[in-house]
Amino acid sequence: MAIPFERIPGLMLFARVARSGSFSAAAQALGLSRSAVSKQVAAFEAQIGGRLIQRTTRKLVLTELGEEILREAQRVEAALEAIEGLSAEHAQHVRGKLRVSCSATAGRELLVPLLPEFHRRYPELELELGLEDRFVDLVAERVDVAIRIGHLPDSSLVARRLGELAWALVASPDYLARHGTPKRPEDLVGHACLFYSNGKHRLDNWGFVVGGEVQRYPVQGPLVINDASALVSAAIGGMGVLLIDQALVRAPVAAGLLTPLLPNFPPAPGFPVYAVYPAREHLPARTQAFVDYLIERFAPLLGDA
Structure with a gap:
């Protein structure tokens, strides 16, 4: 016998009464009055279209229909308990597939080096990482988490701050030997500067703290690229001065390739x-x-620990 969904509350109440053996015991367990329980069971009987309980002064006796309905109730209760167990396991156990989106450079330089430890912590989790410099619609493309850089527009998404990019101004020793070393920010106007542009954003207006205030200086140069790693390579090759996320130039600076x-x-x-x-x-x-792992490990990489 199939029980329509809207009748499940009445079914569960009837099952509680049947197991308790009395309306009073069921009412006490549920924190309801005896009359309220009796009325709700009567309403369920009316929905079913038959009497389920023979009421006597001493005890409750299930009718033949009542016995059959009780068996259905036990199956529904078992299914609900199984669903509850699955839900709890889903909420507590880290496994399955996680789809993540990140810009190509930040993914290669910052995120991917963190993944081996994350995998050791959660070996049953399969990570699908998309490295792409485009706007990803998380809902439409079924992406679980995206790492985004910059000020976010208002949206229905939840945003957890991981830190802040820290900039570094660098150039190769070869470039500086040929063109001299800038002493003040305004000197950059006369230097070949390398900067990022992706069509929407052109980072050719560099800011520096001068006298306690941020001053901005428009720059020009021989090369504009939409890939930060390529800009670092160009700077190492001596093409010009570069203002970039310091996490991307730590290794070249330590190796003496950039100053x-x-x-x-x-x-x-x-x-x-x-x-x-x-x-x-x-x-x-x-x-x-x-997300918790990113909050733990990302900020030190950004210089914002």
Whole structure:
């Protein structure tokens, strides 16, 4: 016998009464009055179209229909318990597939080096990473988490701040030997500068803290690229001065391939970095684990620990 969904509350109440052996015991267990329980069972009997309980002064006796309905109730209760168990396991166990989106450069230089440890923590999780410099619609493309750089527009997405990019101004020793070393930010106007542009954003207006205030200086140069790693390679090759995320030039600076410039004029604060994901009432454990891991490990890489 199939029980329509809207009758399940009445079915569960009837099953409680049948197991308790009396309306009074069921009412006490549920925190209801005896008359309220009796009326609700009577309403359920009316929905079913038959009497389920023979009421006597001493005890309740199930009718033949009542016995059959009780068996259905037990199956429904078992199914609900199984669903509850699956839901709890889903919420607590980190496994399954997690789809992540990140810009190509940030993914290669910052995110991918963090993944081996994350995999060791959660070996049952399969990570699908998309490295692409385009706007990704998380909901339409079924992406669980995206790492985004810059100020976010208002949206229904949840955003967790991971830190802030810290800029570094660098040039190769070869370039500086040929063109001289800038002493103040305004000297950059006369230098070949390398900068990023992706068609929508052109980062050719560099900011530095001068006298406690941020001053901006328009720059020009021989090369504009839409890939930050390529800009670093060009700077190492001696093409010009570069203002870039310091995480991308730590290794070349340590190796002597690039030289930090203008130590007395720190660059203006960089862009904020966020982990964003669709708002959900019950966030899957795999998403929560990944976001928590990013919060733990990303900020030190950005110089914003």
